Amino acid sequence: MSEHKDKLPNHVCIIMDGNGRWALLHDMERNEGHRQGVEAVRHITEAAAEKGISYLSLFAFSEENWGRPKRETDALMSLIVDAIHKETPTLMKNNIRCLFMGDRHHLNPDLLERMDQCVEQTADNNRMTLIVAVNYSGKWDILQAVQRMLDENPTRDMPLTQEFFSGYLSTAGIPDPDLMIRTSGEMRISNFMLWQMAYTELYFTPVLWPDFRKPDFEAALEAFSNRERRFGKIEESINIP
Numbered sequence: 001m002s003e004h005k006d007k008l009p010n011h012v013c014i015i016m017d018g019n020g021r022w023a024l025l026h027d028m029e030r031n032e033g034h035r036q037g038v039e040a041v042r043h044i045t046e047a048a049a050e051k052g053i054s055y056l057s058l059f060a061f062s063e064e065n066w067g068r069p070k071r072e073t074d075a076l077m078s079l080i081v082d083a084i085h086k087e088t089p090t091l092m093k094n095n096i097r098c099l100f101m102g103d104r105h106h107l108n109p110d111l112l113e114r115m116d117q118c119v120e121q122t123a124d125n126n127r128m129t130l131i132v133a134v135n136y137s138g139k140w141d142i143l144q145a146v147q148r149m150l151d152e153n154p155t156r157d158m159p160l161t162q163e164f165f166s167g168y169l170s171t172a173g174i175p176d177p178d179l180m181i182r183t184s185g186e187m188r189i190s191n192f193m194l195w196q197m198a199y200t201e202l203y204f205t206p207v208l209w210p211d212f213r214k215p216d217f218e219a220a221l222e223a224f225s226n227r228e229r230r231f232g233k234i235e236e237s238i239n240i241p
Protein backbone atom coordinates (compact mmCIF):
# COMPACT_ATOMS: atom_id res chain seq x y z
CA MET A 1 0.00 0.00 0.00
CA SER A 2 1.32 3.43 -0.81
CA GLU A 3 1.85 5.73 2.16
CA HIS A 4 0.09 9.09 2.18
CA LYS A 5 1.66 10.34 5.38
CA ASP A 6 0.42 13.85 4.67
CA LYS A 7 -3.17 12.65 4.44
CA LEU A 8 -3.17 10.42 7.46
CA PRO A 9 -6.09 11.13 9.79
CA ASN A 10 -4.99 12.60 13.08
CA HIS A 11 -8.00 11.21 14.95
CA VAL A 12 -9.79 8.00 13.94
CA CYS A 13 -12.95 6.88 15.72
CA ILE A 14 -14.49 3.45 15.34
CA ILE A 15 -17.98 2.11 15.94
CA MET A 16 -17.05 -1.50 16.60
CA ASP A 17 -20.14 -3.33 15.41
CA GLY A 18 -21.06 -6.88 14.42
CA ASN A 19 -19.93 -8.99 17.38
CA GLY A 20 -23.35 -10.60 17.75
CA ARG A 21 -23.64 -11.45 14.06
CA TRP A 22 -20.10 -12.84 14.08
CA ALA A 23 -21.08 -15.18 16.92
CA LEU A 24 -24.27 -16.25 15.14
CA LEU A 25 -22.28 -16.99 12.00
CA HIS A 26 -19.94 -19.20 14.01
CA ASP A 27 -22.76 -20.86 15.90
CA MET A 28 -21.66 -19.35 19.18
CA GLU A 29 -23.18 -17.28 22.00
CA ARG A 30 -23.26 -13.50 21.42
CA ASN A 31 -20.87 -13.06 24.33
CA GLU A 32 -18.24 -15.11 22.47
CA GLY A 33 -18.47 -12.50 19.70
CA HIS A 34 -17.69 -9.80 22.26
CA ARG A 35 -14.71 -11.82 23.52
CA GLN A 36 -13.36 -12.04 19.97
CA GLY A 37 -14.03 -8.34 19.63
CA VAL A 38 -11.44 -7.66 22.34
CA GLU A 39 -8.83 -9.38 20.11
CA ALA A 40 -9.68 -6.96 17.32
CA VAL A 41 -9.28 -4.05 19.73
CA ARG A 42 -5.73 -5.18 20.52
CA HIS A 43 -4.80 -5.60 16.84
CA ILE A 44 -6.25 -2.27 15.74
CA THR A 45 -4.82 -0.30 18.66
CA GLU A 46 -1.34 -1.58 17.78
CA ALA A 47 -1.89 -0.99 14.06
CA ALA A 48 -3.06 2.58 14.65
CA ALA A 49 -0.03 3.36 16.79
CA GLU A 50 2.28 1.84 14.16
CA LYS A 51 0.66 3.92 11.44
CA GLY A 52 1.27 7.11 13.37
CA ILE A 53 -2.35 7.92 14.27
CA SER A 54 -2.40 10.38 17.20
CA TYR A 55 -5.89 9.68 18.57
CA LEU A 56 -7.99 6.52 18.35
CA SER A 57 -11.51 6.51 19.85
CA LEU A 58 -13.39 3.24 20.24
CA PHE A 59 -17.12 2.97 20.95
CA ALA A 60 -17.24 0.04 23.37
CA PHE A 61 -20.66 0.44 25.04
CA SER A 62 -23.44 2.92 24.34
CA GLU A 63 -25.99 4.29 26.78
CA GLU A 64 -28.61 2.52 24.64
CA ASN A 65 -26.83 -0.83 25.04
CA TRP A 66 -28.32 -1.07 28.56
CA GLY A 67 -31.49 -2.11 26.73
CA ARG A 68 -29.95 -5.52 25.98
CA PRO A 69 -30.60 -8.56 28.21
CA LYS A 70 -28.83 -8.36 31.57
CA ARG A 71 -26.84 -11.48 30.76
CA GLU A 72 -25.23 -9.63 27.85
CA THR A 73 -24.65 -6.29 29.61
CA ASP A 74 -23.13 -8.09 32.62
CA ALA A 75 -20.81 -10.02 30.33
CA LEU A 76 -19.84 -6.86 28.44
CA MET A 77 -19.05 -5.01 31.66
CA SER A 78 -16.87 -7.81 33.01
CA LEU A 79 -15.15 -8.16 29.61
CA ILE A 80 -14.29 -4.46 29.73
CA VAL A 81 -12.93 -4.80 33.29
CA ASP A 82 -10.80 -7.80 32.25
CA ALA A 83 -9.62 -6.20 29.03
CA ILE A 84 -8.43 -3.07 30.83
CA HIS A 85 -6.57 -5.22 33.33
CA LYS A 86 -4.98 -7.46 30.70
CA GLU A 87 -4.21 -4.78 28.13
CA THR A 88 -2.66 -2.11 30.35
CA PRO A 89 0.84 -3.70 30.07
CA THR A 90 0.45 -3.72 26.25
CA LEU A 91 -0.47 -0.04 26.37
CA MET A 92 2.63 0.64 28.46
CA LYS A 93 4.81 -1.38 26.07
CA ASN A 94 3.45 0.57 23.11
CA ASN A 95 3.65 3.95 24.86
CA ILE A 96 -0.12 4.54 24.51
CA ARG A 97 -2.06 6.83 26.82
CA CYS A 98 -5.57 5.65 27.63
CA LEU A 99 -8.61 7.79 28.44
CA PHE A 100 -12.27 6.92 28.93
CA MET A 101 -15.38 8.91 28.13
CA GLY A 102 -19.01 8.33 29.02
CA ASP A 103 -21.46 8.66 31.88
CA ARG A 104 -19.78 7.27 35.00
CA HIS A 105 -23.10 7.00 36.86
CA HIS A 106 -24.41 3.42 36.91
CA LEU A 107 -20.98 1.95 36.11
CA ASN A 108 -19.88 -0.44 38.81
CA PRO A 109 -17.17 0.71 41.24
CA ASP A 110 -14.86 -2.10 40.17
CA LEU A 111 -14.92 -0.91 36.57
CA LEU A 112 -14.48 2.74 37.57
CA GLU A 113 -11.47 1.83 39.69
CA ARG A 114 -9.88 -0.12 36.82
CA MET A 115 -10.53 2.72 34.42
CA ASP A 116 -8.98 5.29 36.77
CA GLN A 117 -5.95 3.07 37.41
CA CYS A 118 -5.39 2.59 33.69
CA VAL A 119 -5.67 6.34 33.00
CA GLU A 120 -3.24 7.10 35.81
CA GLN A 121 -0.74 4.42 34.82
CA THR A 122 -0.64 5.41 31.15
CA ALA A 123 -0.85 9.20 31.73
CA ASP A 124 2.74 9.94 30.63
CA ASN A 125 2.66 7.83 27.45
CA ASN A 126 2.84 9.95 24.33
CA ARG A 127 2.88 7.84 21.16
CA MET A 128 -0.91 7.70 20.75
CA THR A 129 -4.02 8.49 22.81
CA LEU A 130 -6.65 5.76 22.99
CA ILE A 131 -10.11 6.95 24.07
CA VAL A 132 -12.55 4.22 25.06
CA ALA A 133 -16.22 5.23 25.13
CA VAL A 134 -18.06 3.31 27.86
CA ASN A 135 -21.70 4.17 28.62
CA TYR A 136 -21.34 6.99 26.14
CA SER A 137 -23.87 8.73 23.95
CA GLY A 138 -23.44 11.87 21.88
CA LYS A 139 -26.64 13.46 23.21
CA TRP A 140 -25.54 12.73 26.79
CA ASP A 141 -22.20 14.39 26.05
CA ILE A 142 -23.82 17.57 24.73
CA LEU A 143 -26.20 17.78 27.71
CA GLN A 144 -23.50 17.20 30.31
CA ALA A 145 -21.41 19.89 28.58
CA VAL A 146 -24.30 22.39 28.72
CA GLN A 147 -24.89 21.56 32.38
CA ARG A 148 -21.24 21.98 33.38
CA MET A 149 -20.87 25.14 31.34
CA LEU A 150 -23.84 26.69 33.13
CA ASP A 151 -22.68 25.45 36.55
CA GLU A 152 -19.24 26.91 36.05
CA ASN A 153 -20.53 30.20 34.65
CA PRO A 154 -23.42 31.10 36.95
CA THR A 155 -23.48 34.72 35.80
CA ARG A 156 -23.81 33.51 32.21
CA ASP A 157 -21.41 36.08 30.81
CA MET A 158 -19.33 33.42 29.04
CA PRO A 159 -18.52 33.69 25.33
CA LEU A 160 -20.89 31.17 23.77
CA THR A 161 -18.58 30.17 20.93
CA GLN A 162 -18.05 26.70 19.47
CA GLU A 163 -14.51 26.62 20.90
CA PHE A 164 -15.66 27.58 24.39
CA PHE A 165 -18.49 25.04 24.38
CA SER A 166 -16.21 22.27 23.04
CA GLY A 167 -14.11 22.70 26.15
CA TYR A 168 -16.92 21.13 28.21
CA LEU A 169 -17.42 18.05 26.02
CA SER A 170 -15.83 14.73 27.04
CA THR A 171 -13.33 15.30 24.24
CA ALA A 172 -12.06 18.67 25.54
CA GLY A 173 -8.56 19.23 24.23
CA ILE A 174 -8.86 16.38 21.71
CA PRO A 175 -9.23 17.32 18.03
CA ASP A 176 -12.44 16.25 16.28
CA PRO A 177 -12.25 12.88 14.48
CA ASP A 178 -11.06 13.10 10.88
CA LEU A 179 -12.24 9.59 10.02
CA MET A 180 -15.04 7.45 11.44
CA ILE A 181 -15.04 3.73 10.66
CA ARG A 182 -18.10 1.58 11.28
CA THR A 183 -17.88 -2.15 10.79
CA SER A 184 -20.62 -4.70 10.03
CA GLY A 185 -22.32 -2.82 7.22
CA GLU A 186 -24.64 -0.68 9.33
CA MET A 187 -24.70 2.87 8.02
CA ARG A 188 -25.55 5.05 10.97
CA ILE A 189 -23.87 6.99 13.74
CA SER A 190 -25.87 5.41 16.60
CA ASN A 191 -25.47 8.42 18.91
CA PHE A 192 -21.66 8.43 18.89
CA MET A 193 -19.77 11.75 18.91
CA LEU A 194 -22.54 13.90 17.41
CA TRP A 195 -21.01 17.35 17.89
CA GLN A 196 -17.47 16.18 17.19
CA MET A 197 -18.34 14.38 13.94
CA ALA A 198 -19.78 17.45 12.18
CA TYR A 199 -17.09 17.22 9.45
CA THR A 200 -15.72 13.71 9.93
CA GLU A 201 -15.24 11.54 6.85
CA LEU A 202 -17.42 8.42 7.19
CA TYR A 203 -16.23 4.96 6.15
CA PHE A 204 -18.45 1.88 6.29
CA THR A 205 -17.23 -1.67 5.80
CA PRO A 206 -19.17 -4.95 5.83
CA VAL A 207 -16.37 -6.66 7.83
CA LEU A 208 -17.65 -7.75 11.24
CA TRP A 209 -15.68 -6.25 14.13
CA PRO A 210 -14.18 -9.55 15.42
CA ASP A 211 -12.69 -10.09 11.93
CA PHE A 212 -11.38 -6.53 11.55
CA ARG A 213 -7.58 -6.52 11.24
CA LYS A 214 -4.70 -4.31 10.16
CA PRO A 215 -5.31 -4.70 6.37
CA ASP A 216 -8.94 -3.64 6.87
CA PHE A 217 -7.78 -0.65 8.89
CA GLU A 218 -5.24 0.23 6.18
CA ALA A 219 -8.01 0.06 3.56
CA ALA A 220 -9.95 2.66 5.56
CA LEU A 221 -6.86 4.90 5.79
CA GLU A 222 -6.32 4.51 2.05
CA ALA A 223 -9.94 5.52 1.35
CA PHE A 224 -9.49 8.54 3.63
CA SER A 225 -6.33 9.61 1.81
CA ASN A 226 -8.33 9.77 -1.43
CA ARG A 227 -11.09 11.94 -0.01
CA GLU A 228 -11.21 15.65 -0.68
CA ARG A 229 -12.28 17.49 2.45
CA ARG A 230 -13.90 20.74 1.44
CA PHE A 231 -15.49 21.92 4.69
CA GLY A 232 -18.14 23.73 2.71
CA LYS A 233 -15.68 25.53 0.47
CA ILE A 234 -15.07 24.91 -3.24
CA GLU A 235 -11.90 23.35 -4.61
CA GLU A 236 -10.15 26.57 -5.59
CA SER A 237 -10.72 28.16 -2.16
CA ILE A 238 -9.79 25.18 0.01
CA ASN A 239 -6.46 26.67 1.11
CA ILE A 240 -7.96 30.05 1.96
CA PRO A 241 -8.44 30.09 5.74
Ligand code: IPE
Pocket residue numbers: 016017018019020021022060061062065076184209
Ligand atom coordinates in the same frame (compact mmCIF):
# COMPACT_ATOMS: atom_id res chain seq x y z
C1 IPE B 1 -20.97 -4.40 18.82
O1 IPE B 1 -21.50 -5.61 18.37
C2 IPE B 1 -20.65 -4.45 20.30
C3 IPE B 1 -21.53 -3.60 21.13
C4 IPE B 1 -22.50 -2.86 20.70
C5 IPE B 1 -21.30 -3.63 22.55
P1 IPE B 1 -23.05 -5.96 18.52
O2 IPE B 1 -23.24 -6.68 19.81
O3 IPE B 1 -23.88 -4.76 18.33
O4 IPE B 1 -23.22 -6.97 17.31
P2 IPE B 1 -24.47 -7.09 16.34
O5 IPE B 1 -24.74 -5.74 15.78
O6 IPE B 1 -25.60 -7.63 17.15
O7 IPE B 1 -24.00 -8.05 15.29
Ligand code: IPE
Pocket residue numbers: 015016017018059060061062065186188190
Ligand atom coordinates in the same frame (compact mmCIF):
# COMPACT_ATOMS: atom_id res chain seq x y z
C1 IPE C 1 -23.30 0.94 18.45
O1 IPE C 1 -23.63 -0.34 18.06
C2 IPE C 1 -22.70 0.96 19.82
C3 IPE C 1 -21.36 0.35 19.95
C4 IPE C 1 -20.64 -0.11 18.98
C5 IPE C 1 -20.85 0.31 21.28
P1 IPE C 1 -25.11 -0.92 18.24
O2 IPE C 1 -25.11 -2.26 17.64
O3 IPE C 1 -25.51 -0.81 19.67
O4 IPE C 1 -25.96 0.12 17.40
P2 IPE C 1 -27.35 -0.05 16.63
O5 IPE C 1 -28.34 -0.56 17.62
O6 IPE C 1 -27.11 -1.00 15.52
O7 IPE C 1 -27.65 1.33 16.13
Ligand code: MG
Pocket residue numbers: 017018019
Ligand atom coordinates in the same frame (compact mmCIF):
# COMPACT_ATOMS: atom_id res chain seq x y z
MG1 MG D 1 -24.70 -3.92 16.69
